[in-house]
Amino acid sequence: MDRSLNPALLRGMTQARTRRDAFRIAGLSAAGLALAACGVQGKKAEAPKTDAVKDFWAKQTKHGRVVFANWPEYMPEDQAPLKKFQQATGISYQYKEVINENAEFFGKLDPVLRAGQSIGYDIVVMTNGIQLQHMIELGYATPLDHSKMPNFLANAGDKYKERSYDPGNVYTMPYTSGVTGIAYNTKYVEDDIKSIGSLFDPKYKGRVGMMNDAQEIANFGMFALGLDPEKSTENDWKQAGEKLKAQRDAGIVRKYYDQSYIDAVSKGDVWISMAWSGDVFQRQLAGEPVKFVVPEEGGTIWTDNMLIPKNAANPVDAITLMDYLYQPAVAAELDEFIQYVTPVPAVQDLLREKATKATGEGKKSLEQMVESPLMFPSEAEYAKLRTYVKLSTAQEQVFNPIFQSITQA
Amino acid sequence: MKRLTPYLLALPSWMWLAIFLVVPMAAMASVSLQTGNAIDGFAMTFSVSNYTDAISRYSTQFLRSLLYGGLATVAMLIIGYPVAYWIAFKGGTRKSVYLFLLLLPFFVSFVLRTISWGFLLADDGVLFGPLKSWGLLAPEFHVLATTFAVVGGLTYNFLPFMILPIYVALERVDPRVIEAAYDLYATRLSAFRRVVLPLSLPGVFAGVLMTFVPATADPVNAQILGGTANTMIGNIIQTEYLTNLNYPTASALSFTLMAVLLVGIFIYARALGTENVLEAVAQ
Numbered sequence: 001m002d003r004s005l006n007p008a009l010l011r012g013m014t015q016a017r018t019r020r021d022a023f024r025i026a027g028l029s030a031a032g033l034a035l036a037a038c039g040v041q042g043k044k045a046e047a048p049k050t051d052a053v054k055d056f057w058a059k060q061t062k063h064g065r066v067v068f069a070n071w072p073e074y075m076p077e078d079q080a081p082l083k084k085f086q087q088a089t090g091i092s093y094q095y096k097e098v099i100n101e102n103a104e105f106f107g108k109l110d111p112v113l114r115a116g117q118s119i120g121y122d123i124v125v126m127t128n129g130i131q132l133q134h135m136i137e138l139g140y141a142t143p144l145d146h147s148k149m150p151n152f153l154a155n156a157g158d159k160y161k162e163r164s165y166d167p168g169n170v171y172t173m174p175y176t177s178g179v180t181g182i183a184y185n186t187k188y189v190e191d192d193i194k195s196i197g198s199l200f201d202p203k204y205k206g207r208v209g210m211m212n213d214a215q216e217i218a219n220f221g222m223f224a225l226g227l228d229p230e231k232s233t234e235n236d237w238k239q240a241g242e243k244l245k246a247q248r249d250a251g252i253v254r255k256y257y258d259q260s261y262i263d264a265v266s267k268g269d270v271w272i273s274m275a276w277s278g279d280v281f282q283r284q285l286a287g288e289p290v291k292f293v294v295p296e297e298g299g300t301i302w303t304d305n306m307l308i309p310k311n312a313a314n315p316v317d318a319i320t321l322m323d324y325l326y327q328p329a330v331a332a333e334l335d336e337f338i339q340y341v342t343p344v345p346a347v348q349d350l351l352r353e354k355a356t357k358a359t360g361e362g363k364k365s366l367e368q369m370v371e372s373p374l375m376f377p378s379e380a381e382y383a384k385l386r387t388y389v390k391l392s393t394a395q396e397q398v399f400n401p402i403f404q405s406i407t408q409a
Numbered sequence: 410m411k412r413l414t415p416y417l418l419a420l421p422s423w424m425w426l427a428i429f430l431v432v433p434m435a436a437m438a439s440v441s442l443q444t445g446n447a448i449d450g451f452a453m454t455f456s457v458s459n460y461t462d463a464i465s466r467y468s469t470q471f472l473r474s475l476l477y478g479g480l481a482t483v484a485m486l487i488i489g490y491p492v493a494y495w496i497a498f499k500g501g502t503r504k505s506v507y508l509f510l511l512l513l514p515f516f517v518s519f520v521l522r523t524i525s526w527g528f529l530l531a532d533d534g535v536l537f538g539p540l541k542s543w544g545l546l547a548p549e550f551h552v553l554a555t556t557f558a559v560v561g562g563l564t565y566n567f568l569p570f571m572i573l574p575i576y577v578a579l580e581r582v583d584p585r586v587i588e589a590a591y592d593l594y595a596t597r598l599s600a601f602r603r604v605v606l607p608l609s610l611p612g613v614f615a616g617v618l619m620t621f622v623p624a625t626a627d628p629v630n631a632q633i634l635g636g637t638a639n640t641m642i643g644n645i646i647q648t649e650y651l652t653n654l655n656y657p658t659a660s661a662l663s664f665t666l667m668a669v670l671l672v673g674i675f676i677y678a679r680a681l682g683t684e685n686v687l688e689a690v691a692q
Contacts, residue, residue: 107651110447134654137448206549214652248637255554255636260527267531269553393448400653408640408648409469 066317122318151326160343172305180300183275209273212256301385441660478625481563489571497579554636562630578612
């Protein structure tokens with residue numbers, strides 16, 4: 001606008017202004033700063049002593065209630081397994097679908113546990129990765145009492161009793177496993193996708209979805225280069241970073257997705273994307289034209305683990321529920337709904353049995369599940385699968401920026 | 410006692426400010442100068458380099474956020490002013506109905522509305538699907554995952570905060586001063602330019618303030634509607650806080666953003682000649 005026309009404007013430009021407010025705020029901030037000048041305490045925990053663990057559990061009693069925090073779509077809507085648990089044990093439950101992302105969930109609970117308070121959940125479920133590692137390192141996970149988990153010890157598969165991130169099953173029991181591979185929409189992609197190279201193929205320019213999680217995308221960068229993520233070093237991460245950066249700069253990637261990738265694939269916004277197996281399988285059963293493949297170069301296997309957070313109110317009830325889920329019949333009922341990889345191998349036979357008795361649609365989908373490599377991977381398929389590299393805190397500070405500078409450019 | 414009464418009455422609000430604004434800000438200022446990591450703890454080292462490192466590392470996202478915030482604010486002004494004008498002067502007896510309609514979509518959560526744009530604007534969605542199958546659009550045409558989508562999302566999401574203050578300012582314009590302008594042989598255009606527009610400026614000022622600040626800091630639109638090169642500073646701060654647990658860098662970024670916005674606002678306040686920033690916002 002034309003300033004010469006507006007006297008109010010002229011006045012405003014030339015008027016003196018009080019600076020008192022600014023000084024007042026500065027003074028208050030300085031006082032507060034002096035108060036808060038002490039640092040944020042670290043909470044690095046020692047490995048638990050056997051006696052201390054025993055003492056802890058000896059003092060605990062059953063309270064008849066448990067609060068279970070889990071991810072969405074990880075429990076049938078009627079919550080039948082939990083209802084049966086309540087009938088069998090007399091422990092009433094609250095089931096809350098509050099976890100959508102490991103980092104975000106950990107970011108929320110960290111300040112609470114750091115302050116020595118309870119987060120209000122007796123069981124939480126976290127993926128093996130940086131955040132779970134932090135939970136253990138910071139002493140946020142209650143060491144488990146092995147005498148209270150007979151079903152786990154009897155029924156869990158060997159792979160699920162020997163996990164590199166929790167040797168000796170000190171803190172966690174797996175809830176379910178899944179595979180990160182490639183999903184593609186067969187309406188748009190005519191080829192049979194087999195290789196991870198397709199995610200880097202200029203043919204699909206602007207139609208490729210990658211995940212924004214640093215660990216997930218790092219693994220795929222390394223698979224593409226023929227590197228083993230579990231044994232990777234800083235140099236490997238840098239190479240993978242270069243590869244992924246070139247993919248982005250060539251305009252091949254449309255977007256770095258969180259859980260929303262699956263909608264993008266089924267809508268056709270992206271044609272081919274990094275994907276989690278169970279999501280794709282659920283969509284397939286819903287009749288959508290999506291396919292999932294574990295690339296021949298390799299895929300990522302991850303495990304979501306149940307643990308009892310520090311200061312939980314009802315640890316005995318929590319471990320009872322965690323162990324209850326390892327009864328084969330319960331595990332089968334659960335897996336029939338969630339359609340990921342169950343840690344209880346006996347489930348496959350139970351579902352097969354159920355399929356022979358079932359009829360019609362139910363029979364067909366049960367048969368599909370039993371034969372699905374996404375729910376029951378064979379040894380050959382397991383051999384292609386790798387988990388994430390284990391990172392120290394110092395390494396994490398190198399690792400994260402390499403990949404975040406790609407996904408958050 | 411009587412002399413103290415006003416101060417005592419004001420005490421609760423001062424306490425509120427002290428507890429929920431000053432203390433957290435001071436704590437954040439302190440953290441922004443510490444070094445360490447979440448596992449071993451952070452210690453106060455007065456390292457100003459947290460700021461310089463954070464700014465040099467994320468200058469791209471900073472400038473981008475200011476650009477997107479600015480573009481969205483201009484777009485909101487261009488769209489919002491005529492709407493506010495129309496409701497204030499042509500709305501007649503149904504003014505409140507129009508205002509209600511304007512606010513109606515905003516009874517739904519912010520994130521949900523943004524996600525719905527994702528569905529509406531999907532490459533082969535309800536809007537572009539038919540247009541593409543009729544050959545009106547190229548098959549590779551897309552709006553999602555572009556800068557346009559992010560700025561558009563920001564514009565959409567904060568629009569009422571632009572319209573409402575402008576509406577309030579226009580509503581208070583005395584019709585008699587406009588009549589007086591016509592009596593003095595003003596044309597419609599010059600009556601608007603020399604009477605209505607200056608009188609509505611406090612509203613414009615408040616509207617810009619209430620939209621530019623949140624639009625610049627917003628992480629949601631970039632995350633849901635953006636592509637590979639649309640990350641805004643809000644997304645970075647979120648990642649630093651929640652994913653990397655790098656509290657010092659996140660705090661330093663937050664403070665820098667706040668400082669940049671405050672400086673911008675004061676320069677803007679001076680340029681627009683508004684007597685007092687807070688007074689304008691209060692309107």
